[in-house]
Amino acid sequence: MMKYLSEFRDSKAVRGLVEEIHAIPLDRKVKIMEVCGTHTMSIRKFGIHRLVEDEVELISGPGCPVCVTPVSYIDQAIMLAERDDVIITTFGDMLRVPGTEGSLEDRGRDVRVVYSPIESLKIAEENPSKKVVFLAVGFETTVPTIAATISEAHRRGIDNFYILEGNKIMPPAMRALLDDRNMQIDGFLLPGHVCTVSGYLQYRFIAEEYGRTAVVSGFEPVDILLAIREILLMVNNGKREIRNLYPRAVRPEGNRRAMELVNRIFKEADVEWRGLGNIPGSGLVLREEFERFRITQVIELPEIKSREHPLCLCGEVLKGKAKPEDCKLFGKGCTPEHPIGPCMVSSEGTCAAHYRYRSH
Amino acid sequence: MCLGVPMKILSVNQEFGTAEAEISGFRQQIRIDLLEDVREGEYVIVHAGFAIQKISEEDAKSTLELLKDIFFDDEIPE
Ligand code: SF4
Numbered sequence: 273m274m275k276y277l278s279e280f281r282d283s284k285a286v287r288g289l290v291e292e293i294h295a296i297p298l299d300r301k302v303k304i305m306e307v308c309g310t311h312t313m314s315i316r317k318f319g320i321h322r323l324v325e326d327e328v329e330l331i332s333g334p335g336c337p338v339c340v341t342p343v344s345y346i347d348q349a350i351m352l353a354e355r356d357d358v359i360i361t362t363f364g365d366m367l368r369v370p371g372t373e374g375s376l377e378d379r380g381r382d383v384r385v386v387y388s389p390i391e392s393l394k395i396a397e398e399n400p401s402k403k404v405v406f407l408a409v410g411f412e413t414t415v416p417t418i419a420a421t422i423s424e425a426h427r428r429g430i431d432n433f434y435i436l437e438g439n440k441i442m443p444p445a446m447r448a449l450l451d452d453r454n455m456q457i458d459g460f461l462l463p464g465h466v467c468t469v470s471g472y473l474q475y476r477f478i479a480e481e482y483g484r485t486a487v488v489s490g491f492e493p494v495d496i497l498l499a500i501r502e503i504l505l506m507v508n509n510g511k512r513e514i515r516n517l518y519p520r521a522v523r524p525e526g527n528r529r530a531m532e533l534v535n536r537i538f539k540e541a542d543v544e545w546r547g548l549g550n551i552p553g554s555g556l557v558l559r560e561e562f563e564r565f566r567i568t569q570v571i572e573l574p575e576i577k578s579r580e581h582p583l584c585l586c587g588e589v590l591k592g593k594a595k596p597e598d599c600k601l602f603g604k605g606c607t608p609e610h611p612i613g614p615c616m617v618s619s620e621g622t623c624a625a626h627y628r629y630r631s632h
Numbered sequence: 633m634c635l636g637v638p639m640k641i642l643s644v645n646q647e648f649g650t651a652e653a654e655i656s657g658f659r660q661q662i663r664i665d666l667l668e669d670v671r672e673g674e675y676v677i678v679h680a681g682f683a684i685q686k687i688s689e690e691d692a693k694s695t696l697e698l699l700k701d702i703f704f705d706d707e708i709p710e
Contacts, residue, residue: 533666
């Protein structure tokens with residue numbers, strides 16, 4: 273066991289890989305984007321960006337679900353949370369995200385952090401006079417757990433459980449980034465646990481339509497360096513392919529059973545991302561048969577003018593166009609203790625990762 | 633938030649689609665209805681209370697070490 277572990281963290285293996293990367297002849301710096309908050313954390317924690325800084329510019333993309341949730345969604349959640357007849361259930365990351373005014377934490381009446389969406393059903397059964405609303409935020413990894421919860425509520429006839437729809441899927445966002453001519457990303461590190469559920473075949477468009485590369489990567493320093501080396505070799509050889517270097521947890525087709533359940537409950541829709549704007553087919557909303565779980569069907573929310581903090585660059589950070597350090601508030605007005613934008617709230621937000629490991 | 637934590641299956645309740653699972657001595661009931669045919673003794677990746685994929689024992693253990701490293705500063709993740 274220890275041997276196996278040390279193999280992954282072995283600094284010799286890391287050093288060897290870094291040397292191999294240095295030896296690849298490149299005529300320019302290669303731009304690689306990671307679209308997974310856990311990759312961002314691992315890269316920053318182990319200082320991988322520094323090890324390969326001569327060859328690679330590592331850019332963080334829209335990999336943190338809470339961060340890409342637009343402020344209008346947070347405002348809607350806060351409006352719901354202020355009502356007497358509502359109990360909000362949510363993942364903890366959402367609590368402190370600033371809305372236009374305040375956050376769920378300081379304005380909500382009954383906001384309960386759950387570890388799993390399925391806990392909402394018990395809360396709904398125990399509080400029959402209340403409407404229990406789960407804040408459905410998250411990418412492909414999380415969506416099946418929400419779909420399973422809705423399916424279970426449907427089966428058990430629980431009629432006071434709802435969701436506020438906010439789920440998103442990754443491929444259309446990557447397409448939007450690739451369509452941006454100013455970006456010129458050479459390759460992507462594909463998110464390991466998103467691909468565990470959805471597989472990686474759906475990312476073939478990156479090679480086939482855009483002539484770029486992408487590699488599914490695990491989260492160990494060696495995993496990430498292997499993936500970087502693979503992308504550099506492909507760039508060097510003029511190859512444009514999608515490869516899986518995380519077969520330990522990722523099969524080409526992903527988890528079919530989970531995806532089938534998701535497709536039974538949800539359908540794709542055009543939705544808003546913070547920073548990236550409206551992206552066609554990038555969100556998941558309830559199918560007609562399950563619309564009764566949509567909270568906005570039973571509670572009409574007034575339109576309000578949602579506003580982000582004028583100095584917060586989170587939107588640009590999510591597109592990879594700004595670095596947290598470019599923000600005037602980074603580490604000054606904005607810290608994990610007093611976050612101004614979502615990228616500093618969630619532990620996997622890019623600003624939070626840069627702040628936490630700023631000495632690396 | 634897309635983080636999966638590896639756990640070992642201790643016992644399975646097929647009828648309810650649940651299992652008793654364990655990680656570093658911490659026990660928890662999880663849902664196994666997103667996977668086919670989960671058995672006692674197997675390792676799975678758990679995300680938000682649901683098993684989302686099976687993995688090998690070695691992979692489970694190496695992943696766990698990494699998670700402790702990055703997220704929990706050597707505490708056991710819950
Ligand atoms: S440091 Fe804070 S204010 Fe600046 S971009 Fe990041 S989250 Fe926004």
